[in-house]
Amino acid sequence: MSPIRRVRPASVTPEPLQPGDNLRGAGLMILSMMGFTCNDAIIKFVTQDLPLYQVMTLRGLSVMMFLVFVTRAQGGLRLRLPADARWPMVLRLLGEVGSTLLFLNALTRMAIADLTAVMQSLPLVVMLGAALFFNETLGWRRLSAVGVGLLGVLVILRPGSGTFGIWALVALGAMLMVALRDLSTRRFRRDVTSGTIAFYAAVTVTVTGFVLSMGQGWVMPGPGQIALILVGAGFLTVGYVCGVAAMRVGEISAVTPFRYTSLLIAIVIGFVLFGDFPDMWTWIGAALVVGAGIYTIWREAKLGRRR
Template sequence: MAPISENIRGALLMMGGMCAYTVNDAFMKALSDEIPLFEAVLWRGVGAIICLLIMCRMMGQLRFDLPRREWGLITLRSLGEVGGTYFFLTALFNMPIANVSAILQSLPLTVSLSAMIFLNEPLGWRRMAAISIGFAGVLLIIQPGGADFNLFSMYALAAVACITLRDVVVRRMSRDVPSVFVALIAAVGVTMLGGIGSLFTETVPFTTKATLQLLGATGFLICGYIFSVTAMRWGEISFVAPFRYTSLVVALVLGVVVFGEWPNMLTIIGATIVVATGLFTLYRESRYRVRRVPVPSGR
């Protein structure tokens, strides 16, 4: 069996991360019925920090001796994580989960273009065409979904900008910087956001239901952190980024099953286009890898 290429490994990690993040989003949206935003972010973050700290200790990944350059990149990435969390969750608490997820599907385009501009990564016309067609599918979902560009839609777009920054910055890090440690620092930053915000909002006691929802959100958030950090460090961003579209499919399913948000026909068509572009990109990578494998010469 041929070894998995870096691009395909990154794509699989991205799919896992997006599934985890979206399930976490569903837990947080359900939690918003009882718990204020900043309080939910605070306590979810505390749980994430504890788990990630234990993982770092067990894996020997607590690396405070990193070079100044790496600390600068980790700090910049964490700021992107904090901004993305605030803007995204604010939008999520006030919009249908599928609509917010649909707006975030512009990320493959913004991340790939940013990588081409700032990191000089090549972007072939076939991948660019696939990403553009996928983005057109996202537009089909946004328009019929009834999510007019109000304040909360703008918050979702601001989240896109912050997450783009986060993912481009992590690409500049050395692979010697442990992924779990990067996730831990990001979790500390997001938890500080929740703590500061909680000082200015009224706290609410947790019910048993809210506690279970918070535990679920925390567990899936940790998986999302680790998978997404690792994914962006394998393969080309222009290849890995389109697999963010996985979150759209998961969000549509959760919207129907959990929140009773039934998509219309145009939404289904848009989601189909998005999935098809991801599969086409995976197919192109597989063909490209076959061409690169040298044929052994006979003796």
């Protein structure tokens, strides 16, 4: 099926685009990427001494607590879902849990910049998914940009090299699960608040982490580790809320390219905290990926002026 073909499931009725929605969505996406990447760095650091699923559980409990306070500004949590939001929620939670498990396991074994570089194919996959399922047309120019971005990912991974191994494949699996999560988010009406969606995600991930932690065992965390987990949970809360809101404001093809900012943030954090610095091929691949994203933004703006 061509991604240019205009296809929309009968059950999907997206909200009309409002002036400035694309700009607001882009800003929310950048904040989301900063929150997620800072959280990733903290989790990578803490799991050097604590079991992964214990950290996942403690972080999840902290996120749930933060979300309760955050959602008060939205009138509180409204956990009762409309009938047409239940299946999208099931799909989103499947993507949330799957992506979290795969990503965190890859994070403990890969350089944070390399892992983030693998995840940069996500906006391309989401853009294609939006064209297939949400009637967002992609012309040949933006499809070409998608191809260039995918080439950049291949340059970063360099199949056959030491970079492309089992954990790179795990990271790619995480990316596909995140794409499922984000595309499912698009099916919610705006009366289902971002905080409610994020809270359901936090509960499901926390319960999953707790169940898996029973097989790993627990270690008594120190005060510094608890503080870091709380800070990480704060960053993750920002990532959750802003990420959900970003995917519901503006067009997916206009908002998702701003995910590429996470690569730059990860490179800086990886160098400062872990001493990891990308090699020449990673820089070249990143330039292709980011360049493709910038082009799609420019192209979207140009098309918007014609409407």
